[in-house]
Amino acid sequence: MKSAFLLLIFILVLANIGYAAVIQGTIYDSSLNKVNNVVVEINTKPLQKIVAENSHYKLNVPKGNYTIFARDIENNEAVKENIVIVDDGEYNIDLFLFPNLDEEDISNETGLPVDDIKFYESYYVKDNTKLYLIGIGVLILVLILYLRYKPNKEIKVPVEKPTFEEEKEDLQKVIEVIKNSDGRITQKELRKHIPLSEAKISLMIAELETKGKIQKIKKGRGNILILK
Numbered sequence: 001m002k003s004a005f006l007l008l009i010f011i012l013v014l015a016n017i018g019y020a021a022v023i024q025g026t027i028y029d030s031s032l033n034k035v036n037n038v039v040v041e042i043n044t045k046p047l048q049k050i051v052a053e054n055s056h057y058k059l060n061v062p063k064g065n066y067t068i069f070a071r072d073i074e075n076n077e078a079v080k081e082n083i084v085i086v087d088d089g090e091y092n093i094d095l096f097l098f099p100n101l102d103e104e105d106i107s108n109e110t111g112l113p114v115d116d117i118k119f120y121e122s123y124y125v126k127d128n129t130k131l132y133l134i135g136i137g138v139l140i141l142v143l144i145l146y147l148r149y150k151p152n153k154e155i156k157v158p159v160e161k162p163t164f165e166e167e168k169e170d171l172q173k174v175i176e177v178i179k180n181s182d183g184r185i186t187q188k189e190l191r192k193h194i195p196l197s198e199a200k201i202s203l204m205i206a207e208l209e210t211k212g213k214i215q216k217i218k219k220g221r222g223n224i225l226i227l228k
Contacts, residue, residue, distance in 0.1 A: 021085045024058040025094040027070060029077055035097060041069045057095075061085055070095045170196070174204050175213060178227040187216075187223040 027038045034055035041049045042059050043066055050057060057070075063085045071078035077097035085091070177193045178185050191201055205225060208214045215226045 020060050020062060021088050021091065022058060022060055023066075023068070023083065023085075023091045023093055024056070025092050027052050027055050027057065027095045027097065029072065029075065029097045030099060032096075035072050035075075035077075037074075038070050038072050038095075038097070040095075043067050043069075063087070068093070068095070070097065072097050075099075170194075170200075171204055171208060171213075174201075174208060175227065178214065178225055183227040185225055187225060190225060 023042070027035050027040075029035045036053055036055055038052045038055075038057075039049065040052055040057045040059070041047065042061065044059075044061055044064075048059055048061075050059070052070075059068075065082070065084050068081045068083060069078070070080075075097075077099050079095050079097050081093060081095065083091065083093060173194055174190065177190055181189070187201070187205065190205075191198065194201060196204075205214065205216060205223075209216050213228060215228055217224045217226065
């Protein structure tokens, strides 16, 4: 139980340590065409700068407030976006380039100035990877507990019933043992001569007593068997 609990704690810690926020998206020009070879910067410490060769960018950042700056030098188009990272996860932010970045009236599709925009949970699609990891950890814990405490089903091995000849031979052995002991023997002593279970010997004694072959006399905690 303790090992299973420690395993779950390890998985949860791993989910918190190993997963950081990811900002990614596709870059478009003012005509809504995908643009290649765009320089993308974000003001993390240290500053990150990449070239989006396939119209797609991806940045790993911790929590905080950041400004993403993208510029297509060839077509003299650029964009600047502000984003607030409030939690680990995946933030999908597509960038739309506009000409004349230096002008203050650059805005996104909402018509608001880019510098005044904050992207909260309603704007981005958050990745649920952390929740998946926690769910997997819980499933592993449940599986461990099930395997450890599941009821052990008794495996019943079929027992072959002795044949009539075998039963007859066993009864004859009992008679011979009593006969060789001067016609009387205790049931406890009989078991030493016949390697069968106590229940089996009791059944044979009962059968021989019914057939009138022997007589069983109770004495103390044991029985004396007398051959007739």
